[in-house]
Amino acid sequence: MDTTGDATKGLRLFPFRGLRYVPERVGSLAAVTSPPYDVVVRPDGLHHLESADPHNIVRLILPQDGSPGARNRQAARTLAEWLAEGVLATDPEPALYVYEQRGNGVLQRGLIGVLELSPAADRVVLPHEEVMDDVVADRAALMRATGAHLEPLLLTYVGDGTVSGAAAVVERAARRPPLLTTTTEDGLRHRLWAVTDPAEQAGAAAGLLPRQALIADGHHRWATYLRLKREQGVPGPWDFGLVFLVDTARYPLQVRAxxxxxxxxxxxxxxxxxxxxxxxxxxxxxxxxxxxxxxxxxxxxxxxxxxxxxxxxxxxxxxxxxxxxxxxxxxxxxxxxxxxxxxxxxxxxxxxxxxxxxxxxxxxxxxxxxxxxxxxxxxxxxxxxPVREAVVRDLARQGVTMPRKSTSFGPKPATGLVMRRVGAG
Structure with a gap:
């Protein structure tokens, strides 16, 4: 049973004011998105994304400059410029976002929100891979410089198989007109809905509270969230991290090597x-x-x-x-x-x-x-x-981490559709 045994130590998901591209200010939403930062590994892939649109999100998640410090300062300047120019804007009210990816035989839906990094985080969100300290330090420096969570990490949980709680909120939203729709060059169609009704938000949160999640993608970002929370020392906006939660009882992920x-x-x-x-x-x-x-x-x-x-x-x-x-x-x-x-x-x-x-x-x-x-x-x-998901989850529940980069769960959320300015509500 996929529960923590103590509802007070489960997944505590909250709405936030999403930071999003203003469609009228960019060539297309597809042209400004990117795969997660660690998937964009080849220079030709980076250059392709940079040339797709002058406002492609890769300029924030993988800034190009001489030194790490210069790169992070460049990302902070770019973010400030895009905000001032109206390329990016923060949504007016807090929302949970229902996100769907469809195409190539894939249908995946889930909730994007900010997850409380509770003292029991290591028992609520289970890593399954080791991380490298230098990568965590690099991501932490970028998040500090920009004051933003630029891409959600991907978490999975196993629901009870009924259309209730979070699942009900996801399915109801998917029947409404979306906030945005775009199709990326890999053939996937992306749709996003904002759930702003407090009653629906509360229903989703209650359904997630007793659950336990597995990190499917984003181990270094999760370690970075925890590191930045520890640095603050006092309660504040860094006590929350941007996540995309998928119920794999309804929408099984693909596992690749x-x-x-x-x-x-x-x-x-x-x-x-x-x-x-x-x-x-x-x-x-x-x-x-x-x-x-x-x-x-x-x-x-x-x-x-x-x-x-x-x-x-x-x-x-x-x-x-x-x-x-x-x-x-x-x-x-x-x-x-x-x-x-x-x-x-x-x-x-x-x-x-x-x-x-x-x-x-x-x-x-x-x-x-x-x-x-x-x-x-x-x-x-x-x-x-590839390793079977059941093996990954079983090892994670035992507190055993696999060698880093052991698995690739997908489809991964596109970076750039919704972000979070830390402290923006």
Whole structure:
């Protein structure tokens, strides 16, 4: 049962005055949106978004300047300019926002609001991946400089299967004319509704109160929220974080893998180090066919697809003695047998000796992009098979975190449709 056992320590969601683009002041809403900051990883993707519209949100979430401090000051200036010019405006009254994504066989609906960062936050919102301190520090500096939450993190919870409470509010709103509609270039249609009726807001909040949420996307932003709250020391607007909550009993998310590119490890060297430690077989392309072979092998144990030299090689059947020596004991079996665990603890650390730094490893959501980057740089792409959501949730409930970038839940909310100025109500 997806409850905390104490309703006073559950999900406390509140309305807020959303910060949104003024449609008449931009080319189109689709042209000013972006994927979450950590999905925009390639320079060509960043440049594409910057050129889509001079007011694209990427100029705020990934400002370009010399030093980190200069970048954050640039984002703060840009936000102030857009507010002064009327490109962005704060909604006149507090609302919970119902957000829908539809297309490509996907339908996802949920609530955007501000979540109270309670003292029991670590038992109410469950992380499942580790975070990097430097990324949290970077996001915290940007949030401080702009005084804003520029993109909601994605949380999931399991409702009771009835159309009541938050689910009822979501479904009623979806029958009304939307506040905005836009279709992004990935084919997804986005619709947003503002729920301003206090009775509906209270009904949604009451339905969420006994629930417990899993972080599906945004671990670093969640850690940043908690860090900024601790810094304040007194009650205030930083006690709340911008979130998008989806009931996966009604709208199951898709779970995809996040792939690695080992920038400084050539495929020949990677393969040579595997000799006698894993089984290695060449598999036929194209990429979708090779990924099919990876999926089949993953049914029987840890498996990876290596690329970067024009061929695909399936890596599986690890030496059991090697795993016994390299994978830490004293953790749940589900964690010890994760592909990401074996990759980081055994392959990267003990076999390939690749440090987990930005200079050595790139994390990409798109397998084709990972292969392309590896071939271009002379590195090795390590393609992964996704973990089941049930495994992720079970480990999170045990307080066990997975290696970072183990999963990619989606679809992710588009950045730029609704934001929050901290302190704006």
């Amino acid at each position: 996040i792939h690695r590119v080992l920038r400084r490890l050539a495929p020949a060297d990677a393969l040579a180090a595997l000799d006698g430690r894993f089984r290695v077989r060449e598999v036929a392309g194209p990429l979708p066919r090779a990924l099919g072979a990876l999926a089949a092998a993953s049914e029987e144990g840890n498996a990876y697809l290596l690329a970067g030299d024009g061929t695909y090689r399936l890596v599986d059947r690890a030496d059991s003695a090697l795993l016994a020596r390299t994978v830490p004991a004293g953790r749940p079996e589900a964690w010890r047998t994760l592909d990401a665990t074996v990759l980081h603890e055994t392959l990267l650390t003990r076999v390939w000796h690749v440090p987990d730094t930005a200079e050595d490893i790139a994390y990409l959501h798109d397998p084709a992009a990972a292969v392309e980057q590896a071939e271009r740089s002379g590195g090795t792409a390590v393609l992964m098979h």
